Amino acid sequence: MIVVTSQEIASTSRNVSGPGWQSRRMIVREHGMGHSVHETRIMEGSELHLHYKNHFESNYCIEGEGEVQHKITGEVFPIRPGTIYSLNENDPHILRATKGDLLLVCVFTPPLTGNETHNADGSYASE
16 A cells, blocks of 8 residues: 655655646656656646646646646636546647646656656656
8 A cells, every 4th residue: 555645745856846836746656556646736827838748647626726728729628626637638738827826636647757847848758
């Protein structure tokens, strides 16, 4: 059984941040689960241009409000507590936190090692 707390991760290399975001990687590749689970905060006013070319991602909002925009279709979807969105086609997207910080529980497949940051194109490297 794997049991970790957000506070435990806070002082480790698995507490990763970049412009407008901070992510605590709770379950990572070394756990052998086939996915990784992160507690991610997108700071209010942030706009992140992302494109996970090598990963599928699902995000469940537990706090804050924002929106996700599909960069190809232009569709915009509101995000608020209780909303989940999944990038099931490696969708290039823009994530915006508009009212308070967005607090998300994120699941990545394949799993992240835990210390990745975004490449210039908004992706994580494949391994």
